[in-house]
Amino acid sequence: MTAKCSRETYETKSDEELVQLSIADVDAFYFLIKRYEPKILRYIRRMTGSKPDKAEDILQEIFLKVYRNLNSFDPTLKFSSWVYRIAHNEMINQYRKDKQTSGTVSLDDTDEIDLSAKLIYDEDIHKTYVYGETAEAVKKALQSLPVKYRDVLILRYFEDKDYNEISDILRKPPGTIATLLNRAKSKFKKIARQYQLDSPL
Amino acid sequence: MTDISKNTLDKIKKENVHPIPRHYFLFKRSVLWILFGLSIFFGSIASGIAIFLLTRVEWDVSHYLARSFIGFLLLVFPYFWLIFLLGFSIFSYIFFRHTEQGYRYKTAWIVLLSILLSIVGGALLHATKLPESLERVCEENVPFYHGLGKHRHKMWMSPHQGLLAGEITHIRSGAIIELEDLNGMKWTVHTGDAIWRGNLSPSENLQIKLIGQMKGDGQFVAYEIRPWEGQRHRGRIQRNRRMGTYR
Structure with a gap:
């Protein structure tokens, strides 16, 4: 003992x-x-x-x-x-x-600013977002994403996980994670436009 | 605010929850690796038989049967065993993917590596003659597979292309023999200028393959005569005839 x-x-x-x-x-x-x-x-x-x-x-x-x-x-x-x-x-x-339960994505205001800032400075994101968007709009944009895309975005930009960590968490090859993340970002951009989050600087 | 940590710990104690023993996970991992190994082994057997069948192909007659070498390759390729090899490679992928670190590798790489391992394993097994024995067992006991073998043999039933196979029924003279082909048709074969391969000499009931030229109904001039698939396949024509598979 x-x-x-x-x-x-x-x-x-x-x-x-x-x-x-x-x-x-x-x-x-x-x-x-x-x-x-x-x-x-x-x-x-x-x-x-x-x-x-x-x-x-x-x-x-x-x-x-x-x-x-x-x-x-x-x-x-x-x-x-x-x-x-x-x-x-x-x-x-x-x-x-519990598929019928449709909760909303929970983001603090600081989370929302974090995500916007991170996406703005991400080298793969060419279009930028103004800082003035509302937390509500970002929440809705994330909410509209399929779970697999929401998952990688949250792990990368909220939980600050690198590709290898995300690969270990989701049990997918790091290359697949990179692809998934790129798709998630472009999906997010597309949806964000609908919520008017994409006014060029 | 609730103390989740304390509540969780209390629940663990109250419900007497214990960590699952290490040997359970060890067993689970071992089973996965064993299944992966078995998939590679069976894939190796499939590729070993495919290698055996490919080594048995008489490539020099390709121009009699197909316009190009690729065409001939497509004709003689052992698809049946290739499908098995791919099937076992997919199984090995599934088992490997579920191992501790398996998810880190791309699907294409795992499948490719499984196929390569099976081909290497098949080449090693080929040296032990195991694939040859297994192929014979399949040919003799699996009706569907026997049908595939029949298809391979039927390639030699192309007298218009210069290929013929059958059994010597009568030797008229040193230069003329009578032959019953795989379909039971009688032929008069002129063997005066023919080369007898594999230390063959004409004798009745001998099963042979001929390369030559058809000279009319039931007439064939042989340029080259070969044994019917070597010693171990002796008797196969008769068995096939008994089973009626060549008709």
Whole structure:
């Protein structure tokens, strides 16, 4: 039996170390949940647009799955990618179960400005967007995207994941991720025009 | 605000949830790799038989049967085994794709690599004569496959193109033999200028293939005479006749 560590010791451990500790001691898992709770909750809300209660239920289900599958964690992956992968799969399951629920994409105002700024400075985006667009319009534009495109845009521009991380999360080759992202950007631009987000600078 | 971390931990404890044992995942991964390996192995058998069939093709008669080499290749290509090879390559792709890191590689690369591995495996198996034995088993026991073999043999039933196959029924003299072809038709064959390949000498009931020229109804002048697919295929014509597959 592993001797229990103090709170400070747990907090300084790496994700991978906490995984090993959690397998032997469930209390160590608390610190992993704590570490990822805000990020995954935001990801869920951005992806599903669920109300807070529903998002928290999904989050709890995700962490239960993470805990059950701790022994399948491949240390060659980043732990965060693995957690996001489980979260992504769980949301797809929820989406299939609950197709009639059409939540809106949850974006804070800062999120909306972030996305616009990132898209503006993205070298692949030639057309630019004015800063004055409303959060509501961006929400609607994202909402109109098919899930696969919304997913890559959110992972790339909101969760700040690089291509390899997105590849690990979505279990697709990095080349496919690049293609998917390009298509997502052009789809987003097209839809954004409908919401008048594309006035040239 | 609810403490999700604490609630989740409480739920884990209350419902007595435990991590699934490591050996379960190890078993799952091993099964995937074994299935991948088996797909490559069966793909290798398919390509081994295809290689065997291609080595048995008499390329030098191509100009009798097709206008171009490509045309002949299309005629003799072992499509049946090629379909099997592709099928097993798709299976191996599916199994590989589900391994831990399998998703990182492009579909085309995985399928291509599977095909290459199967071809290399097939070449190695070909050296062991296993594909040859399996092909014989298929030909003798699988009616559909037997039909494909019949189609291959029928290529030699093109007397107008200078190809003929059958069994010697009577030797009239050193230069004339009587032959019953695969369709049961009687032929008088002039063999005076013919080259007998494979240490053959004329004898009754001998199954042969002939290259030459048709000189009229039931008359054929042979330039070259070959054994009917080697020693192991002796008796096949009779069996085929019994089964009525050449009629």
